Amino acid sequence: MEFSLSSTEPLIRAQGLGLELDGRQLLRDISLELQPAEIVTIIGPNGAGKTTLLRLLLGLTRPTSGSVQRRPGLKLGYMPQRLQIDATMPMTVDRFLQLGIEGVKVSDALARVGANQLAGARLADLSGGEMQRVLLARAAARRPQLLVLDEPTQGVDVGGQSEVYQLIAQLREELRCGVLLVSHDLHLVMAATDHVLCINQHICCFGHPEQVSRDPAYLELFGDKVAPYTHQHNHHHDLSGEVVDDCCDHGHKHEHKGNPEP
Amino acid sequence: MNDFSQLIHSQFLWYALGAGLLVALVSGPLGCFAVWRRMAYFGDTLAHSALLGVTLGFVLHIQPTLAVGASSCVLALLLVYLQRRQHLSVDTLLGILSHSMLALGIVTVSVLDINVDLLSLLLGDLLAVSSQDLLLMAAAAVVIALLLMWLWPRLLAFTLHEELAAVEGVPVEKVRLALMLMLALLIAIAMKVVGVLLITALLIIPAATARRLSHTPEQMAAFAALIGCIAVIMGLTASVLWDTPAGPSIVLAAGLMFLAGQLIHGERS
Numbered sequence: 001m002e003f004s005l006s007s008t009e010p011l012i013r014a015q016g017l018g019l020e021l022d023g024r025q026l027l028r029d030i031s032l033e034l035q036p037a038e039i040v041t042i043i044g045p046n047g048a049g050k051t052t053l054l055r056l057l058l059g060l061t062r063p064t065s066g067s068v069q070r071r072p073g074l075k076l077g078y079m080p081q082r083l084q085i086d087a088t089m090p091m092t093v094d095r096f097l098q099l100g101i102e103g104v105k106v107s108d109a110l111a112r113v114g115a116n117q118l119a120g121a122r123l124a125d126l127s128g129g130e131m132q133r134v135l136l137a138r139a140a141a142r143r144p145q146l147l148v149l150d151e152p153t154q155g156v157d158v159g160g161q162s163e164v165y166q167l168i169a170q171l172r173e174e175l176r177c178g179v180l181l182v183s184h185d186l187h188l189v190m191a192a193t194d195h196v197l198c199i200n201q202h203i204c205c206f207g208h209p210e211q212v213s214r215d216p217a218y219l220e221l222f223g224d225k226v227a228p229y230t231h232q233h234n235h236h237h238d239l240s241g242e243v244v245d246d247c248c249d250h251g252h253k254h255e256h257k258g259n260p261e262p
Numbered sequence: 263m264n265d266f267s268q269l270i271h272s273q274f275l276w277y278a279l280g281a282g283l284l285v286a287l288v289s290g291p292l293g294c295f296a297v298w299r300r301m302a303y304f305g306d307t308l309a310h311s312a313l314l315g316v317t318l319g320f321v322l323h324i325q326p327t328l329a330v331g332a333s334s335c336v337l338a339l340l341l342v343y344l345q346r347r348q349h350l351s352v353d354t355l356l357g358i359l360s361h362s363m364l365a366l367g368i369v370t371v372s373v374l375d376i377n378v379d380l381l382s383l384l385l386g387d388l389l390a391v392s393s394q395d396l397l398l399m400a401a402a403a404v405v406i407a408l409l410l411m412w413l414w415p416r417l418l419a420f421t422l423h424e425e426l427a428a429v430e431g432v433p434v435e436k437v438r439l440a441l442m443l444m445l446a447l448l449i450a451i452a453m454k455v456v457g458v459l460l461i462t463a464l465l466i467i468p469a470a471t472a473r474r475l476s477h478t479p480e481q482m483a484a485f486a487a488l489i490g491c492i493a494v495i496m497g498l499t500a501s502v503l504w505d506t507p508a509g510p511s512i513v514l515a516a517g518l519m520f521l522a523g524q525l526i527h528g529e530r531s
Contacts, residue, residue, distance in 0.1 A: 055425075058425075058428075058429050059428075059429075060425055060428055060429070076429050076430075078425070078426055078429040078430070080423055080425055080426050083422065083423050083426070085422060086297075086298050086299075086300070088297050088298055088470070088473050089294075089298045089421065089422070089479060089482075090473070090476045090477050090478055090479060090481070090482055091422070091478075091479060092477070092478070095478060096422070099415060099418055099419055099422070100415055100416070100419045100427075100430060100432070101430075138426075142430070148429070
């Protein structure tokens, strides 16, 4: 069902989302709101239902309980986890970017993700990292109000991963769009997102990265893996006596506005 | 020389050529989707079931091409539904269906003692195309061609990534259905040309041969149609000159072109 939401209202609002498949409860009781121009990152262990949640929010899968309301006419840019193009289809990057998008300028779209040199390349010949950039370029070329990215750094080497997150932050600034992404790169994500949604079939915790990384539910899931990061920040904050917002001196600024609580 | 001029004036040959070219023209672009989407097995299943359509048409007194068209469409819808449920591997499902349907078709043909030449159903009967056949084939080919042109960008987007296309507003289920129905129609008209056993070859081989020559999907579709037409002309010529069966000769010609393409490409790289 669609409700009319005004422009100050969330881009997507999910209430009590649940999905049951063959008697298995994949997701339960997920409620969240995605605000305009805000980066929200979904994290969680393998099998937590991260991609499933994306699919529900995008309307690709129908929930078995709860509801998703998208702002009417919401323009989505979607970057799938991977594009497994069959090598038998001759398709170049520029053609791919033009397919189904009205009036797109290929050079602009590629410049935005720093991939101009790929314009004439065949899609089937791209490396993992190049493909991710092209997919990101396509998602952004539609000038979406919400950019949905499923593991945008998959297949990207370690050096390129932080670049991808910088790119996402830039795109948010340029397009003034909301960003919803699924990620495994805990260290990088914590520095590059406004809010973190940690799920494991249900919502474990939600909030600013700093809040989440101290949340017992988060530590239970990821405690060992991210110990150095958490420790560093706790230590820093202990000394300064300051809280939360200090976490963001990684060279780019976030405006924390409004109330992050769901 | 006398034989030749007689041949030129024989209507059946022109009908055969017309029918073959019509089918090749639409099976080229459709075959590209069969190759891109790895639907060879799907095409096989539809084609193999066409025999059952013929027997149904016989029992109900319906023109064979129409009967096969209708039964293929029903089966295509059924397959779309079964695929969506995805409990069995699609390959397995199609493999079971494909050959069971073929067997069922052959058994019913013999049990009902239908007055048809089984071999011509299995391998085609191009030289027996009537003017009525030709008209029906032309109508179906026009429908397929119009649908292809209308849906082309959406078909491409759907083939590249179904979910991306869905998020971007392509009605993927409708596009999928349209593709299946186009294939079902093609099978109905291709049966006369190459027979139910060889239809998939006519879909796959020209498209696969065109792959090497093409830089865009449109080029590949056009080359596939062209290669199909050349195969029809070569096969038909062989059939007339050496009295070989027309359908298999066409497929063989396509196969030889594919082989030549591989060899030439192999030398270049």
